[in-house]
Amino acid sequence: MKATARAFAIQGLVKYHGLRDPRLRLPYHDSISVCMRALPTITTVEMDAYYARDEVNINGRIPSRRELDRVEVVLDTLRHMAAKRVYGRVVSRNPEVDGKGLGFSASGFAALGLAAATALGLDPGTKRLSEIVRLGAGSASRSLVGGFSIWYASRKRHSYAEQVAKPDSVKLRTIIAPVKSALKTDTAHKDSVSSPMFKARLRYVSAQVSKMKRAIAKGDVPRIGAIAEEDTLNLHAVTMTGPAGIILITPVSLAILHEVRRLREEDDVPAWFSLDTGPSVFINTLPGSVEKVKRAVGKLTKELILSAPGGAAEILDEHLF
Amino acid sequence: MKATARAFAIQGLVKYHGLRDPRLRLPYHDSISVCMRALPTITTVEMDAYYARDEVNINGRIPSRRELDRVEVVLDTLRHMAAKRVYGRVVSRNPEVDGKGLGFSASGFAALGLAAATALGLDPGTKRLSEIVRLGAGSASRSLVGGFSIWYASRKRHSYAEQVAKPDSVKLRTIIAPVKSALKTDTAHKDSVSSPMFKARLRYVSAQVSKMKRAIAKGDVPRIGAIAEEDTLNLHAVTMTGPAGIILITPVSLAILHEVRRLREEDDVPAWFSLDTGPSVFINTLPGSVEKVKRAVGKLTKELILSAPGGAAEILDEHLF
Structure with a gap:
């Protein structure tokens, strides 16, 4: 199945810094961000028995080994959840802006997670999905839920994000x-x-x-x-x-x-x-x-x-x- | 009597920051600096019954009220020590460089203190004089002793500077x-x-x-x-x-x-x-x-x-x- 998702890059408002557990991307403290409508990432994921391995293309190029590892963590978690041993093709595109620190790893992994889950026929719910995309990039948890959102470092042993205000509720x-x-x-x-x-x-x-x-x-x-x-x-x-x-x-x-x-x-x-x-x-x-x-x-x-x-x-x- | 002194501006190496007692310029912690030979301040002080009040000129201009207050603290302390009620003329000159954070308040007060003490016929010794010039600018204590020097926040209830290495002992x-x-x-x-x-x-x-x-x-x-x-x-x-x-x-x-x-x-x-x-x-x-x-x-x-x-x-x- 094929699915496409769009997520918005984030601006950290109270920014997260440092990871208590780098592998699980568990942060030391709660953080708050707001999604930026002008910075959308669009990602299409097709999951099909045709693919012998995951083929990933981000902004027209093959990602580095390190980037690919992060993508695989999210895809593997979702495949495990869906109990499907199937590979896929991932194509992701950001707007053409040449800047660092714009929050595109957040929108990238949020869009990836939603598209991949849908392509696998899963509906884990926003809370669970925000935990999964967190494994790729911490801020993706907030990009997924959108608007003004908080990412909890730990709440009842879970680290996920929650929207605290709708995007148009603040004249920002x-x-x-x-x-x-x-x-x-x-x-x-x-x-x-x-x-x-x-x-x-x-x-x-x-x-x-x-x-x-x-x-x-x-x-x-x-x-x-x-x-x-x-x-x-x-x-x-x-x-x-x-x-x-x-x-x-x-x-x-x-x-x-x-x-x-x-x-x-x-x-x-x-x-x-x-x-x-x-x-x-x-x-x-x-x-x-x-x-x-x-x-x-x-x-x-x-x-x-x-x-x-x-x-x-x-x-x-x-x-x- | 008239006397002229030269002192060098300092470069903080472990810099001092914040004052535990802003009036006495007592710092929170020890600090280390090195004098910069290329940044000399020269100050001439004449103490004479002729003057009805202190006349101060720094780099060709009359200092602000706040600057003048700092000069007066040093002069008054030395006058008190010398038990002389006499005013003076102070002329001080830095090299013509247009920069902020070059340590000229250190060299300025070090040169002032040494020139004024000499003009008043005093020889308080380096340690005591470094405490006195500290009242004008904390780093002046280190500028006075020269070379590589440490300014003690508190040593046997005194806050003064001491040279730790001669200027040419390090190939800096x-x-x-x-x-x-x-x-x-x-x-x-x-x-x-x-x-x-x-x-x-x-x-x-x-x-x-x-x-x-x-x-x-x-x-x-x-x-x-x-x-x-x-x-x-x-x-x-x-x-x-x-x-x-x-x-x-x-x-x-x-x-x-x-x-x-x-x-x-x-x-x-x-x-x-x-x-x-x-x-x-x-x-x-x-x-x-x-x-x-x-x-x-x-x-x-x-x-x-x-x-x-x-x-x-x-x-x-x-x-x-």
């Missing part, structure tokens, strides 16, 4: 500035756990999760933006104090951060920056300020993508092959 | 890239104490001080450079996680950091970056690699200053007025 607009980088997200996650600041982050972050949940419930964009900006600096502080001293931001992203601050402090524009584990910048703002932000930040970088919050992963009728 | 060369900024160092010191990472820094930093002392004793430049670079990221991590989320580096300084890393990792050049509480960059290297570093970093910024370690503050024969 995000201007995304993709920035390139050769760094691997996984390296930063591994390294930062050994930072002398890591335990301080764990203590700090649980309070931030509660604050963010309240801000989202109220639809308070300025508060959401401010907490996400603070969490960004906290996350990057931990990353750069790990043994490898990883500096994820580049001069271009730093110029954008300073400009967002200047806009807010001097021009009174409601805008807050947010970066995941990478140099690409998300600028959170209100619908009425989108043009001002785009004009100012457009002087520093060519490519800007405007996004509203996006919904849950869903099945599409048209296939990629 | 530093290429200094001045970068401008409007931020006040004091703001960063105040803010960072409230960072959720601050306590983690305190635990971390004492081990770093011991490591740095050993590296200096061995004249091990690569080790000195590596510890200073790690401490830089730790310091900036704390600053950016304070309530104001202060980002001290600018796009130019960040481009230099990435280039130094690239030089080291790809071209095998022994070079390590170090920043104090500001965006200006110190690049520590060995004499044989100075030209390579200058050539690479010279593509990113116009002004580069080469420095060897500098000595203690000393009295000069020629006056500024």
Whole structure:
């Protein structure tokens, strides 16, 4: 059977950092994100006895051994659940944006999980499926459920995500500035756990999760933006104090951060920056300020993508092959 | 009487951060720095009954009220010690470099203290004088004693500096890239104490001080450079996680950091970056690699200053007025 799913990449709001169990991708703490409607991943999966092994193509290329291993973990789990020994063809496509830290591993594995489950005739339910896609990429659990969502580190011995607010319940607009980088997200996650600041982050972050949940419930964009900006600096502080001293931001992203601050402090524009584990910048703002932000930040970088919050992963009728 | 002193600005190696007592400038932890021979401050002080009040001129301008208050604390302490109620004229001059975070408040107060003490006919001794200049700027205690020096947070209830190695005992060369900024160092010191990472820094930093002392004793430049670079990221991590989320580096300084890393990792050049509480960059290297570093970093910024370690503050024969 063949099925196609679409999921949206995520912007971490209270970002997850470090894995307590890297194999099962169990995080140290809860985290919150919002899906980005402008960043969809579409994935088609065909499961058929015709295939002698899984054939995977992501954005027109064969993935690396490491990427393939992550795909296999999700497919094997679903095959095991369906009790079917069948291989398949996977074709996945992201929008053509050249940036690192845009959350596409989240949307990629969310779309993969939903498409593969459907192709295998399974309906494990959102909660169970969010646990399965988590095995490929932690944030995929949140991308799957969509909107504003929380990923629980551990709840009754399960680690899964739950939507806390619908995508259009908050008047959030995000201007995304993709920035390139050769760094691997996984390296930063591994390294930062050994930072002398890591335990301080764990203590700090649980309070931030509660604050963010309240801000989202109220639809308070300025508060959401401010907490996400603070969490960004906290996350990057931990990353750069790990043994490898990883500096994820580049001069271009730093110029954008300073400009967002200047806009807010001097021009009174409601805008807050947010970066995941990478140099690409998300600028959170209100619908009425989108043009001002785009004009100012457009002087520093060519490519800007405007996004509203996006919904849950869903099945599409048209296939990629 | 009139006296002129010269002191060298410092590069923090294990940097001090935050003040346990801001009025007495008592730090939370020991810190280590090295004087920069290429960054001298010269200060002439004349104490004479002729003056109805202190007349202070720094780099050709009258200082702000806040700066003047800091000068007065040092002068008043020395006047009290000398039991002389006399005012004076103070003229101080730094080299013409336009950068923030170059350690000139250290050399400024070290030169001021030595010149003023001499003008008042005092000889309080280096240890006592380093405590006095500390009241103007914490790092002045280290600038006064010169070379590679440690500033004790508290030793038998005194907070002063001591030279741990002579300037030419270590084959260190530093290429200094001045970068401008409007931020006040004091703001960063105040803010960072409230960072959720601050306590983690305190635990971390004492081990770093011991490591740095050993590296200096061995004249091990690569080790000195590596510890200073790690401490830089730790310091900036704390600053950016304070309530104001202060980002001290600018796009130019960040481009230099990435280039130094690239030089080291790809071209095998022994070079390590170090920043104090500001965006200006110190690049520590060995004499044989100075030209390579200058050539690479010279593509990113116009002004580069080469420095060897500098000595203690000393009295000069020629006056500024």
